[in-house]
Amino acid sequence: MSRLQQVSKSSCEKSCLGNCSCVGFYHNDKSSLCKMLLEPPMNIKNSSSWTGATDDVLYIRDQIKKSSKRSVSRSIIILCCVVGSISVLGSTLFVLLILLRKSNKTKKEEEDGFAVLNLKVFSFKELHKATNGFSEKLGHGGFGAVFKGTLHDSSTFVAVKRLERPGSGEGEFRAEVCTIGNIQHVNLVRLRGFCSENLHRLLVYDYMPNGSLSSYLSRTSPKLLSWETRFRIAVGTAKGIAYLHEGCRDCIIHCDIKPENILLDSDYNAKVSDFGLAKLVGRDFSRVLATMRGTWGYVAPEWISGLPITTKADVYSFGMTLLELIGGRRNVVSDTPGGEKDEKEPEKWFFPPWAAREIIQGNVDLVVDARLNGEYNNDEATRMATVAIWCIQDNEEIRPAMGTVVKMLEGVVEVTVPPPPKLIQALVSGDSYNGVGNGLSGTSCSEGRGCSDLMTGLSSPGSRSSFGGKPPSSP
The missing domain is CATH 3.30.200.20 (Phosphorylase Kinase; domain 1)
Structure with a gap:
């Protein structure tokens, strides 16, 4: 408590305001006594600062109230910020929960669709x-x-x-x-x-426990397929391809029909593999072309010449595969005895031209795998061999559709004698050939690029079985 005698009320107030520790003051108008209050009073009546004079008036400094109001305002602001933050966080979590539930629902519906x-x-x-x-x-x-x-x-x-x-x-x-x-x-x-x-x-x-057809196509292989099994494989493969072409909602071109992609189950039934990976019609085809470099021996002429690819490209590949199934050998033999190609006997290194000529002339028995020792159905062999030549015609419009191929193999549709496929004959004879498309048109096989490109592409057999194992004993 600080005392100032004979001081007016205004001077006393001014002195209090000038002192940061002053929280109020007492003033007696009669005696002009000024007493500054330096600490908040807990109980005014019992305060030691009280003089007991009835004329003393206590004045409380207004800044205490303002400070109190400011403190309350600050608390309100903090409370609003906390509540706002909690609201935003809660809203965010709620939205994320909805999105997560929607995602899980979509995923479940999708998995349910896969389950169907x-x-x-x-x-x-x-x-x-x-x-x-x-x-x-x-x-x-x-x-x-x-x-x-x-x-x-x-x-x-x-x-x-x-x-x-x-x-x-x-x-x-x-x-x-x-x-x-x-x-x-x-x-x-x-x-x-x-x-x-x-x-x-x-x-x-x-x-597929019995591997792929490719493992049986070697004259030196100890594994031998009976004629009954071969014919069943031919018909089954044709039915599988025909379903891709004609039985699906979207026509699916396989683009890589070859023995490696014809697998055999435990009963030696044919199962076509790798379908749908190459192309659904109208989708990215450039990548498919890039993957075909190793199996040019089965690629149709129009593919090489740059013409649009249709289901008839699969028909051509199937025809080439049929020849291998009939003969029990690969169409192209890269390693011949002595390491050189026998120009007098081209069938030793390139099977299709020779086989086509013999089949058209009616000598199917010369084409059928000699390891069968004549144990085969002659009508089935003739039908199967003739269908193969129809399938490998140079002009895709002449080749039958796969649905027709199935009927021809089963004997439902008559199979007539086909014309000789000129392109594969030209490959070994060196004659000029006006082939399919711009890429082969007017090209000489002895000097031009078209046929030489084809011969370069007739590589050794492709990859091993895709979904099959090592075959056990043959049926």
């Missing part, structure tokens, strides 16, 4: 474990490597194709998988499931 197609969605971890770290490789094709795997029940074998350089995003990939998974036919390899996780794209197929 009997397709299982695998995780990469599951397939890595099933294939023992992708340790047992079955083969390698244009779209990626294939590995043998065992599902969790330890009794179901599968073939896992690990796609290389997948060009589509997850949504497009899943759409393609739906298309492939919806294709069900007894002569097509069944898709069991898939994995689309991060950058991993894998397809899971049924495992």
Whole structure:
């Protein structure tokens, strides 16, 4: 308490305002006594600063009230900020929860859709474990490597194709998988499931224990297919391809028909593999062309000449495969005895021209695999061989559709004698040939680029079986 005698009220007030510690003052108008209050009074009546004079008047400094108001305002602001932050956070979490539930619902609906197609969605971890770290490789094709795997029940074998350089995003990939998974036919390899996780794209197929047809096409191979089995393979393969062309909602061109892509189940029934990976009509075809470099021996002439590709390209490839199935050998033999091509006997290194000539002349018995020792159905062999020559005609318009091929093989449609395919004859004779399209038109096989390009492309057999294993004994 500070006292100032004979001081007016205004002077006392001024002195209090000039002192930061002053919270109020007492003033007596009669005695002009001024007493400054330096600490907040807890109880005014019992305060030691009280003089007891009845004329003393206590004045409280107004800044205390203002400070109190300011403190209350600050508390209100802080409270509003906290409440606002909680509201924003809550709203954000609510929106995220809705989006997550919607995403989970969409994913569940999608998986339910796959379940309807009997397709299982695998995780990469599951397939890595099933294939023992992708340790047992079955083969390698244009779209990626294939590995043998065992599902969790330890009794179901599968073939896992690990796609290389997948060009589509997850949504497009899943759409393609739906298309492939919806294709069900007894002569097509069944898709069991898939994995689309991060950058991993894998397809899971049924495992074919007897491997691919290619493993039986060698005159030196101890594995021999009976004629009955060969004919059943021919008809089954034709039915599978015909279904892709004519039985699906969207026409699917396989683009890579060859023995490596014809697999055999435990009963030696034919199963066409790798369908749908090459192209759904109208989609990215440039990548498909890039993967075909190793199997030019089965590629139709119009493909090489740059003309649009149709289902007749598959028909040509099937015809070339039929010749190999009939003869029990590959169409192109790169390693002949002595290391040189026998120009007098071209059939030793290039089978189709010689086979076509003999078949047209009625000498089918010379073309059929000699290891059968004549144990084959002559009518079936003649029909099958003649169909093969119709399929490899230079002009795609002359080639029959695959549905017609099936009827021709089964004897429902009469098979007439076909004209000789001039292009493959020109390949070994060196004669000039006005072929298919601009790329081969007016080209001399002895001097021009067209036929030499074809011969360069007639390489040795392609990759191993995609979804099959090493065949046991032959039927």
